[in-house]
Amino acid sequence: MRMKAWIGLLMAMLVVASGYGAEEENQWDFVVGASFVSKDFFADSDEIFNDYGWLGVSLGFEHWVGRNISVRGSCDVLFSGDDYDYADGSYMNTMVVPSIYGQWFFAGDRLLYLSVGASIAFPFTNSDYFDYSTGGFGAGGGLGVAFLDGRQKVEIGYFYLPVNVEATESGIIDDYNFGGPMIRYFAGF
Incomplete structure (x- = not known):
């Protein structure tokens, strides 16, 4: 239900934005970015994992649909490493995260803005102990x-990315938030 509310909010922003300023602000930008997400999905499992957070790169586009509103579509590739506390070894995680975000600027000078959006995670791991799969749509804002x-x-916010984690030996599947507090940087060209 929460995901439908986020998508509804984004769609409402687009509809409102399309009614004014669109002729004046019809600008497209190619966007590259970098991000750090401080994972909190293992916060309740610290006895198993030593966690390092996600580092990532992003490619996408941004389109100004109104005087103070833009839409950003992007695809992030996030990387993380983890160590096992109960066994020797470490492993690397990767996530491909396509996203769409709406940004509303508080004033005409385009200085401060609010960002909300939806995304879906496609996780991969080289762990022998776990398998990851998509847990559905996530949301973020900042x-x-x-x-x-x-x-x-530069954006500071929170990223919620549901992922199914299956323990390969026991077959137990749990849902975790592979997101967390984030800081992102984007540059448009």
Whole structure:
């Protein structure tokens, strides 16, 4: 139900934005970015894992649909490593995360903005002990600041990405949030 509310909010932002300023602001930007997500999905499982968080890169586009509203579509590739506490070894995780975000700027100068969006995670791991699979749609949001004519942005927020984790030996499947608090940087060209 929460996901439907996020998608509804994003769609409402797009509909409202399309009614004003669209002719004046019809601008497309290619966007590259970098992100750090402090994972909290293992917060309740610290006895099993030593966790390092996610580092990632992003490619996408941004389109100004109104004077103070833009839409960003992107695909993030996130990387993380984990150590086992109960066994020798470590493993690498990778997630491919296509996303769409709406951004609403608080004033005409395009300095501060609110960002909300939806995404889905496609996780991969080289662990011998776990298998990961998509857990459905996730959501994220944050507050950001733009500079250099709004083409570069720094954003702080929260990222919720549900992922199914299956223990290969026992077959037990649990859902975890592979997201967490995040900081992101984007540059448009």
